Amino acid sequence: MRKPLLHTKVTVKLRKSIFREEWYIYIESYPVHNPGSTKPKRVIEAVNRTITTPIWDMTAISKINEDGNYKYKPKRDSNGIIQCQSQLDKEACRYADKVRALRQQEYDTAVVCSDREQEMIAQNERSEQDFIAYFNSIIYKCHPNSSDSIITNWTRVGKLLSIYSKGKPIPFKSISGKLLEDIKLFMLSAPRGGNKKGTLSQNSAATYFSIVKAGLHRAFIDEYLTVDIAAKVKGIPDVKVKRETLTLEEAEKLASTPCENEVLKRAFFFAVLTGIRLCDIQDLTWGEIVQTGSGWRVDFTQRKTHVVDYLPINEQAYSLCGERGEQNQRVFEGLTGSSWISRPLKKWIEASGIKKHITFHCLSHNRNFYCLNINELRTIKNVTANDLETSYILFLSQLCNIP
Known part of the structure; x- marks a missing residue:
């Protein structure tokens, strides 16, 4: 028209x-x-x-x-x-x-x-605007339903950009491939957040720099940039690191070691048996645990990926949930955020004699965890690789008999 x-x-x-x-x-x-x-x-x-x-x-x-x-x-x-x-x-x-x-x-x-x-005229006006202010303004706009960890990472990147620019704005018209390369180098030596000392690990720097590129790509879509500069600059490569996992012996030690927080202990072994993330365990309600013909199943939406998941659980995992409550009642009431449970969790693990840095995040990768323990599990249970995951869950169910 x-x-x-x-x-x-x-x-x-x-x-x-x-x-x-x-x-x-x-x-x-x-x-x-x-x-x-x-x-x-x-x-x-x-x-x-x-x-x-x-x-x-x-x-x-x-x-x-x-x-x-x-x-x-x-x-x-x-x-x-x-x-x-x-x-x-x-x-x-x-x-x-x-x-x-x-x-x-x-x-x-x-x-x-x-x-x-x-x-x-409008393009010239947009080019004069501050990229850092724009970046901070799109955090919740682009991630309205994202997990707390994603919001935290984007917020941290916004602060790091201010540190890089020494509190001054970064006009869109000044953004170039060279400036983006400078930001990449800065990320590799940027300070850690909070009260943590030292500089970012290379993997953290890689994550943060990818967020910077995502913000610039969004600015290109919103026509603050006439060129998709982010696509022209390579990201920071990840470094393969060994993930800490629990062995069967360590899981047995934890099961027999008293924990000052009973809810924390039950939630921890529930994560061991299911691999559900801490954030999803915190949000889990009784209405999301449904009985099936053969047992129990958790029907929930993952906070991180927003994917609806239907996860069968065994009787032992169900018993860790405690006495059943109202449909909208949280299963693990009193289970606070990761920053608040890190101290009692660390104290409990140290009391068991385990020297590893074990967190709930380690347990969310339990499928990899099963594969890492295949030799030990075969020795104990004589299972095949195809039955590995199921057998390992059954083994932990017997091992972690927590009242």
């Missing part, structure tokens, strides 16, 4: 002087549309010329005065120029018409070029 043209018409008009028998020449433009306003304006421009001998068109009445007399419009020639008797007045009217033609051309050109010019 074609966009309707804004037909601004420019006309030369006369206005009678109050004190003398003369008329001021002025130019009227209407309708004039200004950006951001839907109401048209009437623009009046004086040309600093007066005439005294206009010729009136007796067939065109412009107004009827209160005394009943008529006022007529000025007579114009075929080109629309006001006609006058004196030569001086004729020259003034021709001058006024030239000004009118100039203004008309300006308005006509503005109609044709306004879209492109306005876009260029």
Whole structure:
């Protein structure tokens, strides 16, 4: 569908002087549309010329005065120029018409070029804006239902960008491949957050730099950048690290070691048996644990991936949940966030004699955990690789008999 043209018409008009028998020449433009306003304006421009001998068109009445007399419009020639008797007045009217033609051309050109010019103006305005402020503003906009860890990572990156720029803004117009490479180098030596000492690990730097690139790619989509600079700069490679896991012997030690927080101990072994993340265990309600023909199943939406999961659990895992409550009641009531349970969890693990850094996050990778323990498990249970996962869960169920 074609966009309707804004037909601004420019006309030369006369206005009678109050004190003398003369008329001021002025130019009227209407309708004039200004950006951001839907109401048209009437623009009046004086040309600093007066005439005294206009010729009136007796067939065109412009107004009827209160005394009943008529006022007529000025007579114009075929080109629309006001006609006058004196030569001086004729020259003034021709001058006024030239000004009118100039203004008309300006308005006509503005109609044709306004879209492109306005876009260029808007693009220049966007290029002056601060990338850091934009980045912080899109965190919740782009991740309205994301997990706390994702929000935390994006928020941390916003703070690191401010550290990199020493508190100064980073205008979009200054962003280039070189600047992005500088940010990459900064991330590799950036300080850790909170009260932690030292610099970021390479994997953390890789994660944070990928978030910077994601923010720049979003800025490209939102037309703050005319080039997708993020696509031109390579990310920081990950370093393969060994994940800490529990052996069967260590799981037995923990099961027999007292824990000052009974809910924490039950939730920990529930994670061991199911591999469900801590954030999802915290949110788990009794309504999400349903009975099936052969046992129990957890029907829940993963907070991190937003994927609906249907996970069968055995009787031992169900018994760890405690006494069944109302449908909307949390299963592990009193289980606080990871930052609050880290201290009692560490104390419990140390009391068991385990020297590893074990967290709930280690347990969320339990499927890899099973594979890492295949030799030990085969020795104890004589299972095949195909039965590995099921047998390992059954073994832990017997091992971790927690009242």
